[in-house]
Amino acid sequence: MANSTQKREDGLYLREAKLPEDFEGIVDVGAKAFALDPVFMFWGNVMEITDTGLKPENDQNLRVFMTFLLKTCIDMKARFTVICDPAANDKVVSAAYWVPPNERIALYQVGRLLRCGAIGFIKAWGIRGIDRITTQYLDKCHHSFQAEFKKRGLKRSVDDTWYLNLAMTDPAYQGKGLMSLLVREMFALNPEGIYTIEATTPKVKDQYAHLGFELISTFTLGKGVAGEDGLPKQGEEATGMPVSPMIRWPASWASKDQTA
Ligand SMILES: CC(C)(COP(=O)(O)OP(=O)(O)OC[C@H]1O[C@@H](n2cnc3c(N)ncnc32)[C@H](O)[C@@H]1OP(=O)(O)O)[C@@H](O)C(=O)NCCC(=O)NCCS
Numbered sequence: 259m260a261n262s263t264q265k266r267e268d269g270l271y272l273r274e275a276k277l278p279e280d281f282e283g284i285v286d287v288g289a290k291a292f293a294l295d296p297v298f299m300f301w302g303n304v305m306e307i308t309d310t311g312l313k314p315e316n317d318q319n320l321r322v323f324m325t326f327l328l329k330t331c332i333d334m335k336a337r338f339t340v341i342c343d344p345a346a347n348d349k350v351v352s353a354a355y356w357v358p359p360n361e362r363i364a365l366y367q368v369g370r371l372l373r374c375g376a377i378g379f380i381k382a383w384g385i386r387g388i389d390r391i392t393t394q395y396l397d398k399c400h401h402s403f404q405a406e407f408k409k410r411g412l413k414r415s416v417d418d419t420w421y422l423n424l425a426m427t428d429p430a431y432q433g434k435g436l437m438s439l440l441v442r443e444m445f446a447l448n449p450e451g452i453y454t455i456e457a458t459t460p461k462v463k464d465q466y467a468h469l470g471f472e473l474i475s476t477f478t479l480g481k482g483v484a485g486e487d488g489l490p491k492q493g494e495e496a497t498g499m500p501v502s503p504m505i506r507w508p509a510s511w512a513s514k515d516q517t518a
Contacts, residue, residue, distance in 0.1 A: 275338035283350035288324040291426035296488030296499045297458040319382035329374035334361040352427040352436035402503040422455040449509040457502040471504035
């Protein structure tokens with residue numbers, strides 16, 4: 259895939275990530291961007307937040323997870339694009355992980371998972387966290403995607419798509435069009451790809467819809483045990499949180515039968 263750089267009028271610029279040089283910077287943006295994400299707090303069994311955000315131990319556990327996730331995406335040969343700020347020592351302020359078609363790690367590939375730091379992640383979030391991510395989340399998303407493919411008569415697996423594993427912007431830089439730049443750059447480079455993602459908040463769902471992703475379904479995660487903020491709740495407050503699998507179809511399908 260072509261190597262791309264783009265500079266904005268404000269000086270912020272997009273480029274392919276350089277690894278391992280950018281590794282810590284990407285993990286840091288992820289930990290900041292997802293600190294108060296309801297789904298991530300639910301996965302990480304966060305019990306409460308303080309006025310300043312996550313407690314130090316929860317922040318540390320999130321960083322362990324982000325490190326593990328980044329390593330798994332490197333192992334799956336993901337394409338990483340980042341946006342940097344030259345006015346802040348070129349630090350990474352936004353990033354996207356694009357996992358290519360047919361590059362996925364299965365749960366039974368224990369060696370690969372261990373190589374990516376699974377033990378540290380299990381220690382951080384425990385068996386409960388793994389169950390929440392796999393059975394309660396990833397399996398349901400996969401089922402939704404596959405059901406949509408079946409409905410459309412598509413013979414391929416949903417794993418035969420580009421998976422936008424993570425998109426994130428440092429909160430101090432949000433609302434400036436950085437995610438749009440990352441997503442549009444990829445679509446321009448590879449307009450005929452099929453892209454899958456999951457939106458973990460209603461706002462992000464609307465943002466992805468704005469960028470051309472179609473809502474496939476919405477299911478509720480954590481109903482009966484967590485609120486819409488991802489923190490533990492009981493009774494009527496334990497509404498759970500909406501998760502929305504979404505797909506961006508190839509550009510050419512907009513004008514013809516969508517069963518290629
Ligand atoms: C989601 C996230 C990556 C967005 O990053 P961002 O850089 O602030 O996003 P942008 O400013 O590029 O906004 C994206 C687009 O959504 C549009 N948008 C903003 N609010 C919107 C809304 N409520 N409804 C629809 N579109 C909206 C923007 O106008 C922009 O489109 P444009 O470029 O055509 O103007 C960032 O909020 C984040 O890191 N959140 C936490 C992590 C997360 O949830 N990641 C996504 C799941 S993997």
